[in-house]
Each structure stands twice: as structure tokens, then as C-alpha cells.
Amino acid sequence: MTYRIVHYINQFFAGIGGEEKAGTGPESKDGAIGPGMAFKAAFGSEAEIVGTVICGDGYFAENMDGASEKILKMISDFSPDAVIAGPAFNAGRYGTACGAVSEAVSKKLGIPVVTGMYPENPGVDMYRKGIYIVETSDSARGIKDAVPAMAKLIMKLLRAEPVGSPADEGYIERGVRVNCFQDKIGAERAVDMLVKKLKGEEFRTEYPMPVFDRVAPAEPIKDMKNAVIALVTSGGIVPKGNPDHIEASSATKYGTYSIAGVQSADEVAYATAHGGYDPTYANTDPNRVLPIDVLREMEKNGEFKKLYDYFFTTVGNGTPVANAKKFGTEIGARLKKDGVDAVILTST
Numbered sequence: 001m002t003y004r005i006v007h008y009i010n011q012f013f014a015g016i017g018g019e020e021k022a023g024t025g026p027e028s029k030d031g032a033i034g035p036g037m038a039f040k041a042a043f044g045s046e047a048e049i050v051g052t053v054i055c056g057d058g059y060f061a062e063n064m065d066g067a068s069e070k071i072l073k074m075i076s077d078f079s080p081d082a083v084i085a086g087p088a089f090n091a092g093r094y095g096t097a098c099g100a101v102s103e104a105v106s107k108k109l110g111i112p113v114v115t116g117m118y119p120e121n122p123g124v125d126m127y128r129k130g131i132y133i134v135e136t137s138d139s140a141r142g143i144k145d146a147v148p149a150m151a152k153l154i155m156k157l158l159r160a161e162p163v164g165s166p167a168d169e170g171y172i173e174r175g176v177r178v179n180c181f182q183d184k185i186g187a188e189r190a191v192d193m194l195v196k197k198l199k200g201e202e203f204r205t206e207y208p209m210p211v212f213d214r215v216a217p218a219e220p221i222k223d224m225k226n227a228v229i230a231l232v233t234s235g236g237i238v239p240k241g242n243p244d245h246i247e248a249s250s251a252t253k254y255g256t257y258s259i260a261g262v263q264s265a266d267e268v269a270y271a272t273a274h275g276g277y278d279p280t281y282a283n284t285d286p287n288r289v290l291p292i293d294v295l296r297e298m299e300k301n302g303e304f305k306k307l308y309d310y311f312f313t314t315v316g317n318g319t320p321v322a323n324a325k326k327f328g329t330e331i332g333a334r335l336k337k338d339g340v341d342a343v344i345l346t347s348t
Contacts (some may be wrong), residue, residue, distance in 0.1 A: 233289055
């Protein structure tokens with residue numbers, strides 16, 4: 001038996017274009033396209049990619065419910081036995097789309113589905129509990145390792161073979177606990193691990209601990225009356241029209257805009273590009289997210305010396321941690337260079 005598989009990819013991997021084509025709506029094509037050719041080689045005669053469903057990352061992010069419904073119909077029309085999505089690597093919007101499509105396929109079509117992402121992709125935290133996400137590198141350079149791992153797992157699911165642990169199969173932990181028997185009791189296994197650790201030998205913990213960044217807080221400002229204060233926001237406030245096209249979710253960029261002489265972030269000149277909250281109140285009075293009006297009053301009253309002439313803005317909705325770190329590092333370097341003493345960071 002040759003299994004029928006449908007492949008979901010974005011506009012970039014379909015060869016349609018980059019960010020300028022992110023608004024491409026859902027479409028389907030017969031056979032394998034782009035990375036699907038690598039999957040085709042990995043499957044050999046056991047499975048065939050009978051169709052490819054494509055959707056632009058921007059279109060999906062802005063029309064999730066409608067896009068999911070259309071994509072699910074296109075997938076269903078191929079009468080597949082399984083679906084593979086991506087891999088999305090560390091592309092945030094692509095990962096979110098792959099996760100959403102995979103979850104919809106699993107729940108509504110009831111057939112096996114596998115996707116692939118870098119662990120820091122926002123799609124991982126959003127969807128890993130319900131689907132299998134094979135761990136990949138952070139960029140398409142890792143496709144040579146991602147494809148065989150995804151192909152192996154989807155074939156296991158199609159054959160109804162037992163799926164092993166995340167470490168054995170290469171997928172990201174789903175938070176599912178499975179009872180199993182061991183030759184040694186827990187105390188003995190713990191001592192064995194400790195001995196290996198003391199000897200500098202390799203060992204694998206049975207319960208990995210989360211790793212959190214530790215950021216030492218800066219010293220408080222000693223002379224506020226002579227301080228220069230800057231505004232930075234992840235609430236997505238931008239000049240009307242969003243001139244830099246900052247994405248509504250899974251942002252890949254931030255904007256830098258002058259507020260020299262601006263006394264208030266009014267609704268005529270500003271709006272939010274954020275797709276993760278009701279924009280009504282932010283658009284009615286953008287000062288609620290970017291409080292230029294209050295800071296101008298404080299500046300006028302001499303509570304601090306000067307409001308920095310620029311503000312920095314992005315969208316925190318689904319933005320990968322790696323992107324956020326990059327934005328923060330670049331913004332911080334510029335603020336430090338320009339002699340800014342402190343930052344007011346606003347969110348939603």
C-alpha cells in the first residue's frame with residue numbers, strides 16, 4: 001500500500017515569493033513542491049505526496065479561522081491518509097500556521113499529522129500539547145535533518161506503530177506522562193546519574209528543568225530631574241497606515257519613529273498594528289498604550305529633563321524569543337549611545 005500524504009507550506013517554500021507575497025491566499029496544487037521533493041525522496045515507495053496546500057504567512061495570521069477552514073477543505077479534497085506541515089524552523093507566523101493547520105487536521109479529519117519547528121518558535125508553546133512537532137534547527141539550513149525525522153515519525157503513525165519518547169523519536173515534549181517499567185528503582189537511577197555527573201560523563205535526566213534568563217535590574221536613577229526618558233512598546237502603536245508593515249503577530253521587525261514636538265499620540269496620527277487584543281480602546285486613544293501625553297506633562301513640570309525624540313515599537317503577539325532578544329539588544333544599544341537614562345516599556 002502506498003500512503004497518500006498532503007503537504008502544507010507557505011508562500012516562500014512554494015517559490016511564490018518572500019514577505020511581499022505573504023498576503024497570498026490558500027491554494028492547492030497536485031504533487032510535491034519545494035521541500036516536498038525532499039519528503040518524496042525520504043518516503044520512497046511507501047508514501048506519495050499527492051498534493052500541496054499553500055498559504056501566505058501574512059494571510060493566515062490575519063484570517064486564521066477563515067484560512068484554516070479553506071485549507072482544511074483543500075486538504076480533504078485530496079483524500080489523504082496523513083498530512084505533513086512545514087517544517088517552519090524559527091519562522092513565527094509560519095510556525096503558528098503549521099501548528100493551527102496540524103491541530104485542525106488532527107481534530108477534524110482524524111488522520112496522522114506531523115510538523116517541525118525550532119523549540120523557540122511561538123507555534124511550539126501554542127500547539128505542542130495536541131500534535132507532534134519534530135525539533136528542527138532555527139533555519140532552513142537544517143532541512144536535511146528535519147525531513148528524515150518528520151518522515152520517519154509520520155510513517156510510524158501511519159503504520160500505527162508505538163511512538164517512543166521525545167528523546168528517542170526527536171519530537172518536542174508534549175507534556176504527556178506515560179507509565180513505564182525500569183530495571184532499577186528511582187533512587188538507584190538518581191545515584192547513577194549523580195555518579196556520572198561527578199565523573200564528567202554523559203547522562204540524561206528523566207525530568208529536565210526549565211531554563212529561565214536571569215537579567216540583573218539596573219541601578220535606579222539617582223537624578224531624575226536631569227534624566228532622559230525613552231518610550232518603547234510591544235503594544236504595536238505605529239503611525240497611521242503602519243508604514244513599516246510590522247506584522248500583527250510573530251513580528252520580524254520593529255519600528256523607530258520620531259516624536260519630536262509631538263504632544264499626544266492622538267487617533268488621527270496613530271493606531272495599533274497588534275493582532276492579539278481588541279484594538280478599539282488603543283485606536284480611540286493611542287496614549288493608553290504609548291503615553292506621550294502624560295510624559296509631556298511630566299517633562300513640562302520638570303519631573304525629568306527630556307523625553308527622547310524617538311519611540312520604538314513592535315508586536316509581542318507570538319513573537320519568537322530570539323526575535324525579541326534581537327530587537328531589545330539593538331534598541332538598547334541605540335538608546336545607550338544616545339545618552340538615554342531610562343526606558344518606560346509598555347505592553348497591552
